[in-house]
Amino acid sequence: MPGRPHVLYVVWGFPPCRAGGVYRALATANAFARGGWDVTVLTPEREAFERYTGVDPSLEERVDPSVRVERIPFSWPTLEPDVRQWPALRAYAPRLWARARKELDQVPFPEPAYGPWRRELEKAVDRLAAERRIDLCVATANPHVTFTAARRLHDKHGVPYVMDYRDAWSLDVFSGDRLHQPGSRVEKWERSLMTDAREVWFVNEPIRAWHAATYPETASKLRVVANGYDPEFAAEGTARVPSTEAGLTFGYVGTVSGKVPLAELVEGWRAARALDPVLERSRVEIHGYLGHYALPNPAMQRVVESGADVGVSYEGPVPKAAVRSVYERFDALLLVLGTGRYVTSGKVYEYLATGLPIVSVHDPGNAASEVLRGYPLWFPAASLSAADVGRALADAAAAAVAADPVIRSAGVEFAARYRRDRQLDPRVSELKAVAA
Amino acid sequence: MRALLVLGGPRLARDPLLQQVRALGAAGWQADVVSFKALDEELRAAVHATGGEVVLLLPTGLRPTVPALAPRSAALARVVRGLVRRAEPYRTKVLGRMPGWAYARRLLHDIDAVRVARAADVAAAVDRDAGLVVWKLARRRPDLTAVNGLGALANVMTRYGG
Known part of the structure; x- marks a missing residue:
């Protein structure tokens, strides 16, 4: 539309891709469209997702109709x-082929598997810039090769750009170790990209702070744009009234990875039942995938089954559209996470939106603790010991039974700052100054 | 539909394999497994529940047999079992270095493995070392759907309405 600023959004995982991070990408494109921008999304062909990640066609319907999606080849x-389709070398010498492939992939850009996409991206942005003036480029990682499109537009066409990190490039968010040492190609690319960027977005404060300390000259333009929750999927302020006669339902929603302390939860639940008679009539429901495959991971299933005698059950995966109704079954929520100072799980925000008591069963140093601090119905376990987890569960049960509406609404109000639109809209409107 | 799952190396990602075999069975597929490592009871039961069979190929080329007689001495049996157990890490290491063509050769010369391979509609290389076997099968059978990995097999299953 003439007169409106034009943003080019470069992203790998965009609908119908089913991979993690697609909701952030979808929300970002829609936020710019809502904010009065003409949006062009540069992303791989649909076939790439069909081949490698799987697709969810319903996600495409959620893209704002004014957004133009430009798809380019990706292999x-x-x-x-x-x-x-394999070459004979791959069939006969898979290790040699893999090593050679890894090296070759990194010739155009230091990122295995994605490096070769740089050529397609640069060709595409040159073409798009020739078709219509681009006022701003927002490139989302990972993969980080998307930043090369922003760099090309900046260097060749003078377009300012924003780098949006979902995780981090040089930081291992689980261990906190540095992945690429100073002087490496990645470090040089990252430093140079961040120096020229208009803004750099991160999903949480610990990751932003790490980058501010590592690249102090860029600290003033580093921002936190948390993942937040999508109001259309979340159960904002569920109004369930608990029944002490029937017992309470504690719920977990999400994928249970190998890092989730499931056994500690079951043991903690056993301990909690001895502390409160209401809990003896209560149950724990686990919804989502057990492991990363369609069928439940047998080892995890065995852990869940070990708690069957005390009311622990596995209820299977939940389609995104049904998440809201599942939350409405719960009296309290279980935030069971792996350890990681820099890891914030997306479900933290969905949990907050409900206004229900949240029991944290994770290392207190987890980044999720920072998000939850100040939430009036947060019950963190002091450690992963059965006694501490049990204590936190019993405290949450007492709060659920009390169900004070004033505290509930204070919780919902606290969570509102993490609505996805409230995270993105301020950035989108501030960036309009760039295009003016 | 009939799927052939080929395990090439001595390492075994057991749980994903078990989940996939169960998924195949739930979708009404028959799953046959050709493996160079013995599968445990739960895995074998899951394969048999689909109506499929497990063909075990030993690197020596010898078939596993059921002992006809009980051991003469319990003490001797214990010693033998202990030795076998101690040798296991070395055996795994040696098998880990066995080239893909050796696995392919073993499979393509085994009468039972060839039989299940001929009957398959889809062949999946479960691990990297099985790639060559499936690649060779694909060259011999133009009608065979040949895929790499359990994820790709799941996609094929979805495509065929599984």
């Missing part, structure tokens, strides 16, 4: 599922 030879 991922390492993940080529059709064995007939």
